[in-house]
Amino acid sequence: MNGIDLQIGGRIRRLRRQKSVSQAQLAEALEISASYLNLIEHNRRRITVPLLFRVAGYFGVEPGELAESDDARLAGDLMEMFGDDIFADADLTNTDIRDLATHHPAVGRAVLKLFDQMRHLQAPKSSAAELPVTGHNVVTEAVSDFLQENANYFPTLEAAAERVRQDIDNTSDSFEAGLKTYLFNVFGIETRLASLPNGVVRRLDESGRVLLVSDTLEPESELFTLAQHLALLVGDDPIGALIEQSTLPQPDSMGLARNVLASYLAAALVMPYEAFFRACRDTRYDIERLGRRFRASFEQVCHRMTTLQRPSMSGIPLHLVRTDIAGNISKRFSLSGIHIPRHSGACPRWNVYSAFLNPGQISVQLSQMPDGQRYFCIAKAITKGGYAHNAPRRHVAIGLGCHVTHAAGMIYADGVDLSAPAGAVPIGVGCRICPRRECGQRAHPPADHRFMTDDGQRMENLYMS
Template sequence: MEASGSQIGGRIKRLRRVRHLSQADLAAALGISPSYLNLIEHNRRKVTVPLLFSIAGYFGVEPGELVDSDEGRLVGDLMEIFGDDLFADSDLTNLEIRDLAHANPAAARAVLKLYDRYKNFTGAASPRPMPGEAEPFHLATDAISDFLQANANHFPALEEAAERVRVDIDNSGDSFETGIKTYLFNVFGLETRLASLPHGVARQLDAARRHLLVSDLLPGETASFLLAQQIGTLAASAEIDAVIDGANLPEGDAPALARNVLSSYFAAALLMPYEPFLKACRDHRYDIDRIGRRFGASFEQVCHRMTTLQRKGASGIPLHLVRTDIAGNISKRFSLSGIHIPRHSGACPRWNIYAAFLAPDRINVQISQMPDGQRYFCIARTITKGDYRYNAPRRHLSIGLGCAIHHAKEMIYAEGVDLTSEQQIVPIGTGCRICPRLECSSRAHPPADHRFRLDDSIRPESIYARMG
């Protein structure tokens, strides 16, 4: 017998890379040839059921975790790009797009890559956007999102490096805040100081004086995070470089952006050590504010850290995370829950990440149902960023976090919510151009694969909600 699932190979490849194994090492452990493993990882050979169980046992995962593919996310990405006006005359159907993703996932990903480069080219040629408009597409940002997704946003080498540094800081006898500054001075000769820095600069290294300057306008948790991130760039540079060298990132800005992302990952692991943080999540049922108080971290920092809990044998809830501004521009996206987050366009206006702006600083809870019938438990809350000074400009963002509905009871936010009630469900989509919900009065655009057939005798609330 053979196991189906078009992305088994990709999952095996990701697990192998996370464990820093060569194809030869894994093939030897499984009793197969490296060439056969290479074909499996590229989805050119199906995996027999006995081999599937051997691979799952070797990595300590359930066989179903390998079989379950990310085809849904690939289909969603394809539908999103084919909803572009560029393809308006192509008349592609959703079924044809699904067939492409299922039958030829490598070709489908090549199409995504080509479209990404097209958007990068056209964005670079466009004028700078006006305030409130979306930024031009940048190839590196999506490359980093895909990179994090491929690694399940979990990097064991950085976790280990952060734990080594944490032990040194904890053994110093100082408070953690003092200990982190002492570590920077004793190990790297850097004296930490609060300073009045130029507008927009949060941290600055004065190499000549060996001073690490942090803006005195920042919240305390942000200042601590920046110090921890600086330690990451210095103490974990080898680990960060190794991760980047093993990634298939495009040239240009992507490696530099990846280095910043990975040093931030180190900082979160240093401030919120894996085992105590996972225990706090389980003990307090993912109560973000309570856990933030425990570790001296912000709401956004805790949410990010929760998405990284994917250690073998000690994993947290598979979560998704999205960050958007008030204009609908998605600046961060990651999904282990299975929910599809738009790649290039804004998300569904029915999603609670937008409703959260109507009730600032309050947790907005929603049971979201995608067009394929899958349900997710989603929470969202707004945050405000800006200098701690009078009349400083502020940025208002919404952070969304969620899981598949069967994990909802593990989160404190599900208390008092009837998870089985049909009345609690909010139908949402990925984006108007690829959403099949024709009756939706919140539509901003017509579906890409439908045409207008309007009745002049009727004026609907939304003309896009009444189409042929």
Template sequence: MNRKLFIGARLRRLREQARLNQAAMAARLGISLSYVCQLENNQRPVSATVLLKLVEVFDCDVGEFSEDQGKRLLGELQALFRDRSLVGEDATQAQLLRMVEQVPELAAAFVGLAQRHLRLQDEYAQMVDRFYGEQLPTPLAPLPHEEVRDFFNRRNNHIDTLDALAEALAQELALQPGERAARLRDLLRQRHRIEVTALDAAAGVLRRFDARRRRLQVAAGLTDAQQSFQLATQLALVAHHDAIDAEIDTAGIVDAQSRALARQGLAHYFAGALLLPYGDFLAAARAVRYDLEALQRRFAVGFETVCHRLSTLQRSGARGVPFYLVRVDQAGNISKRQSATAFHFARHGGACPLWHVHDAFTRPGEILAQVAEMPDGSRFFGIARTIGRGGGAYLAPRKLFAIGLGCELSHARHLVYADGFDLASPRNVVPIGPGCRVCPRTGCVQRAFPPAGRPLEAGVDVESLVSYRFENEADELAYASRGNSADGLK
């Protein structure tokens, strides 16, 4: 054996299951009583000869004594104890290791119970999604990022107080695209006694503020817009912390982690509003019919920044087109989602594979357009495109996302991307859903999971391209068609 293998807890379990005392175990294995005691107390490693004897005498699998099994169990425990929504108290590495070594059955039972709990929690959330959408939050305590996300969605992603403060400051400083960073550095130094220095970009940190030394470090190598965003974020945290905290207090956010995430999100909101002042940006968007690339050039910012700002233009008396915004990775995980529309995002699980935002990864950098219909008959016009982040060196980390931006079909005529589309043609409508686990559509060949709470057809005599068939499928079809538009398109 190349490595020492200690099997104390597993040997003791095997002996107790066989209802043997240590002397009887020693006799069965042909070893001394003291050796059995030492093995069970992990004072000596097991030899290959004794290990093979154990397998022979007790007709067990040698894999039961593998270190890998213990490591897997330890890894699963560590993952569960990192989930603060599941386990309220911390556990040290030593405590978890002792649990695996001394009571592996209880450790395995705990992991099994926790996994069943998570599945039931997910099933319950999917059912709430299916019947109530996002209008009825689940009574389960939300995670911090979910609480903050829901706060922005309740406000239609528009925070008027911060928008007005940012717009007034942009006018005062006469900020010009491509020349913002220098003005913001001067402002931080003159009004707030904060010196801005460069930060090694290789560290992967974009911004670091030392409040005691009044020093702000910003990653070197960023564009003027990226530098300005980081400078404006810190400016918001320093100059407008009272306004930010007032928004958080009004929202009723009390959890410390949720408040920290909300504070960061609101500071980012201010930064975006400073770079893209409300009145100027809305006028420019209308003038170019929401042409994203034209807006990028006009304001010298990135594609995602333009999309994000468009999703916030909901000021009373001066509203832009109400958009939804999503950011999706290549695995289908939605890392950003906000909406001023009725578009239904699934709170749990992946997005619909028929949604064009996934196709964007197959055509990087190209803008794709789609008319989509949800199961309730509501229709949306959307565009999607990939964006990249990071890089700059051979081994530098890179990110790849797809950004989806869309609006209700009635607003599509205001978008340049709808030109040439026959918006009324059934051939141009793609039936999508909020996600397989909450989608009631039948007959979808792309369905990855059955909908939550629906019994599957148990027969095996019929097979088709559709992976899942349901009992009472006629009822399911009726459910899917309820509320559809008058032309009956599915």
């Protein structure tokens, strides 16, 4: 049978790595050669329909889910990159960029990494740490890509969390008390509240036997920081193996990746996969209710929701974004299909920004991208900081959402007419690659447009002309 033109190699490779299966093992199970599987994983060979179904059956996913491509995300990142002023005279079209993402994805990713590195080197340096004083950093982007490539789901960390959580639950009816008991009984570490310098949430004393935790933390943050310290201890081997198997630029990104994966394991300890999945389903993703049940913060619950990607028990494919009041995006992840900017701020029409106008309240928005795809998005502005009188505060907004086809599964969609196109707010990825010329909130003209002024007419925004 003839092959079908699906660029799904990256998805197969990601699923294989999630299950810790070698190319040789998967090839044997699929009754094909390892060399042929290698070509498929690098999108150099088309996949037949029977083989597509065998792969889907092996991983326990629907063929339609497997056939979803990562090309759109890569194409979006490339369009954003080529929208930079240095490519102003390149005369590249959207078709050219999509062809690059579809037919030569490895080349596209290599160019993207090169551009990331260039921006990193060009960024102004601080005199102290000699690090870029910009929201973009090649290391953070590499770690973000690593999470995206793995669909923010790590089976080995989930398994480690389940083993430890079972031991903790067997020692106490209270998770917090059991966590402290486990730290003491297994690692000889006692925990105490203490007055620590601003910015320090926990610290081992000189003996290495007492874990000091800041007394300015909120209860949810105090519990999470204890869980994260335990995660670093019990997850040393699986976390190290994940980093070693990755394509992260070592050693620059090793420390950040280790911290991010420890936070993943900590969240799995606080919110065990199966219990949390069932609670999400039963409450229809009611974040505040789940936060109370699991003693977790709004952000922690949202982040854990994005990790529900176990093939036999998967949740709604979500996107997550965190931004500060200046528009700097510090977290971005998308399984919903929506594109979150890599190098710049997102669209000001997106409710993740307007959430700052009503802090503490959940904002709901039906958003429509220029390609016609619609997404259901919620956002909430929160204040982070210690309880002390003069403790510094940080203001961030958390955005969470899904494709409109999954929106009915979320309680926040109740009362929203999801089928009415007129009710959707038109948003874009970023001004430089957004074709909406009529938008009065433009900060830049489209990359392929050079505006002209007219002394006889003044537009609301010069970039609309």
